[in-house]
Amino acid sequence: MNTLKRFAGVLWIVAGPLAIYYLIKTAASEINKKPVLDTKIQWGVFVIVFTPIAIGIMIFGYYAIKGEYDHLPESSSEITD
Amino acid sequence: MNQPTSEVQGIRRIIAASSVGTLIEWYDFYIFGSLAPVIASQFFPKTNPTAALLSTLATFAAGFIVRPFGALVFGRLGDLVGRKYTFLLTLIIMGSATFAIGLVPGYETIGFGAPIIVLILRLLQGLALGGEYGGAATYVAEHSPPNRRGFFTSWIQTTATLGLFLSLGIILITRHSLDEDRVKSIAKFNDWGWRIPFLVSIFLVIISVYIRLKMKESPLYAKLKSEGKTSVNPLKESFTHRANLKMVLLALFAATMGQGVVWYTGQFYAQSFIETICKIDFDQSRTMLLWAILFSTPFFVFFGNWSDKVGRKWIMMAGMFLAIVTYRPLFGKLLSISDEKSKVEIAGKAEINTSIKPIAHTENSLRTVSTKHLFEGGMTLIETKTDTLYSAEGRTTAKPDIKLSKQLSQSDYWMMVGIIFIMIIYVTMVYGPIAAFLVEMFPTKIRYTSMSLPYHIGNGIFGGLTPFIALLLTTIYTGDKLVGLYYPIIVAGVCLLVGLLYLRSKIDPDVND
Numbered sequence: 001m002n003t004l005k006r007f008a009g010v011l012w013i014v015a016g017p018l019a020i021y022y023l024i025k026t027a028a029s030e031i032n033k034k035p036v037l038d039t040k041i042q043w044g045v046f047v048i049v050f051t052p053i054a055i056g057i058m059i060f061g062y063y064a065i066k067g068e069y070d071h072l073p074e075s076s077s078e079i080t081d
Numbered sequence: 082m083n084q085p086t087s088e089v090q091g092i093r094r095i096i097a098a099s100s101v102g103t104l105i106e107w108y109d110f111y112i113f114g115s116l117a118p119v120i121a122s123q124f125f126p127k128t129n130p131t132a133a134l135l136s137t138l139a140t141f142a143a144g145f146i147v148r149p150f151g152a153l154v155f156g157r158l159g160d161l162v163g164r165k166y167t168f169l170l171t172l173i174i175m176g177s178a179t180f181a182i183g184l185v186p187g188y189e190t191i192g193f194g195a196p197i198i199v200l201i202l203r204l205l206q207g208l209a210l211g212g213e214y215g216g217a218a219t220y221v222a223e224h225s226p227p228n229r230r231g232f233f234t235s236w237i238q239t240t241a242t243l244g245l246f247l248s249l250g251i252i253l254i255t256r257h258s259l260d261e262d263r264v265k266s267i268a269k270f271n272d273w274g275w276r277i278p279f280l281v282s283i284f285l286v287i288i289s290v291y292i293r294l295k296m297k298e299s300p301l302y303a304k305l306k307s308e309g310k311t312s313v314n315p316l317k318e319s320f321t322h323r324a325n326l327k328m329v330l331l332a333l334f335a336a337t338m339g340q341g342v343v344w345y346t347g348q349f350y351a352q353s354f355i356e357t358i359c360k361i362d363f364d365q366s367r368t369m370l371l372w373a374i375l376f377s378t379p380f381f382v383f384f385g386n387w388s389d390k391v392g393r394k395w396i397m398m399a400g401m402f403l404a405i406v407t408y409r410p411l412f413g414k415l416l417s418i419s420d421e422k423s424k425v426e427i428a429g430k431a432e433i434n435t436s437i438k439p440i441a442h443t444e445n446s447l448r449t450v451s452t453k454h455l456f457e458g459g460m461t462l463i464e465t466k467t468d469t470l471y472s473a474e475g476r477t478t479a480k481p482d483i484k485l486s487k488q489l490s491q492s493d494y495w496m497m498v499g500i501i502f503i504m505i506i507y508v509t510m511v512y513g514p515i516a517a518f519l520v521e522m523f524p525t526k527i528r529y530t531s532m533s534l535p536y537h538i539g540n541g542i543f544g545g546l547t548p549f550i551a552l553l554l555t556t557i558y559t560g561d562k563l564v565g566l567y568y569p570i571i572v573a574g575v576c577l578l579v580g581l582l583y584l585r586s587k588i589d590p591d592v593n594d
Binding site: 001004005008012015030042045046048049050053056057059060063064068069072073 | 146323324326327328330331333334538542546549550553557575578579582583584585
């Protein structure tokens with residue numbers, strides 16, 4: 001199971017940039033299609049809020065590859081270092 | 082394990098006091114969303130681009146940006162000064178902002194000041210909501226015995242749905258009680274009656290503040306504080322310490338992200354779908370949701386309680402799985418029930434009403450043709466076509482405005498209630514156990530901060546954007562009316578995969594650390 005968790009980490013690392021690329025591509029295409037302020041704000045908000053989350057999933061993948069999730073903490077002393 | 086009666090009564094008081102406040106906060110937050118079209122006409126006229134821009138900002142910023150920010154601000158405060166005073170503060174901010182919205186003069190009276198004030202008040206609402214939930218869930222969990230944590234915190238989980246129920250109920254009652262004539266009552270509601278649900282909030286908040294003032298600080302937090310072990314910088318500890326950050330990320334990607342989209346699809350996108358795609362009329366679409374909520378709410382407690390026995394993970398994962406595999410058939414059924422093409426129209430029974438009103442300061446007139454079609458089985462369809470009659474000869478409206486409104490027969494109505502009920506059952510599965518799940522992931526000294534952020538990113542951003550993104554997808558890919566469901570299905574699918582792989586089902590016996 002731990003090996004699978006680590007391998008899946010690669011998937012999460014790849015998913016981050018892919019999500020950002022797809023988001024920006026769709027945003028650009030939709031804004032070009034209808035270049036009004038509402039569309040710009042709407043897609044601007046999507047890009048602003050989802051990009052840090054996509055970076056978050058890359059960090060999550062990195063931790064997974066490193067084996068950080070092989071063992072989940074049993075007590076708080078393991079969390080607060 | 083049997084608890085002494087006094088202890089059980091004490092916990093019940095704590096749950097009641099916390100839940101009432103959280104319910105009122107959700108009520109306050111939802112009435113703005115439920116009354117969005119009326120508020121837009123009062124404060125954000127579409128004819129003025131700047132006001133329309135402020136309207137877009139009010140919609141997006143309050144729900145999706147300010148909520149996680151509120152989670153950080155009040156989470157930090159809750160870990161620094163205590164749970165009790167923090168969620169007392171969020172309640173006061175929310176109540177005052179809501180009451181104030183009910184008092185703001187309209188755009189026609191004070192111009193640009195109106196939308197700007199409303200935007201600021203809406204932002205305050207989002208900020209307060211961001212801080213409330215983590216505090217209430219933490220507070221109840223820190224009072225609960227380990228073997229009943231899921232059960233006791235599940236009462237907090239009912240508040241969001243009951244807040245929606247209360248807001249829809251008060252709006253419907255107000256809308257129909259301002260005049261004996263239904264049409265006049267609705268007109269009065271759209272004119273000034275919409276303020277009543279906002280103003281009513283102050284009474285609810287005063288009662289809730291009074292109850293909360295009588296509450297004591299969480300015993301676990303009070304113990305930490307007396308020992309001088311509270312966090313000096315909870316934000317830094319939560320998000321820069323790797324050991325904790327990895328748990329914040331796990332909470333988001335393995336639980337709250339999927340939970341958020343399942344919640345918002347079942348309760349909000351379903352309503353929006355019924356109204357905008359199925360074209361069911363205002364009252365029917367809202368009462369359907371009210372019934373479905375009423376029947377399904379006890380299941381929050383059922384699944385919270387069950388999670389104390391079998392663990393949180395499998396119930397939440399099962400809820401996500403069921404949502405993923407059944408959303409398309411369920412929404413497809415909503416479409417087919419409301420499809421007039423599958424029904425037989427009663428010939429010769431159509432009623433046509435035409436009205437022509439002059440348009441002020443022009444020589445043109447506005448023509449409204451309303452055709453009421455009756456179908457076998459009891460469904461009615463009202464088609465309202467509006468166009469301009471120009472005084473200039475030969476000029477016609479290029480594209481008349483056509484609105485459809487359907488009233489379902491009793492059997493179809495209850496079938497739709499049943500389908501929404503099933504979708505809200507999924508909500509109860511993913512949402513009922515999640516407070517206990519989140520509380521058990523983080524230590525007391527940074528719990529408020531650490532659990533609030535993944536919760537509000539999952540619900541505010543992933544969940545809150547569901548109706549917008551789903552609707553947006555239907556405008557991009559126009560061939561499939563169910564295309565909007567791919568957003569919640571994909572997000573819940575990723576979350577299910579992460580949850581199955583990385584979460585464990587163990588219940589943390591000790592949250593006192």
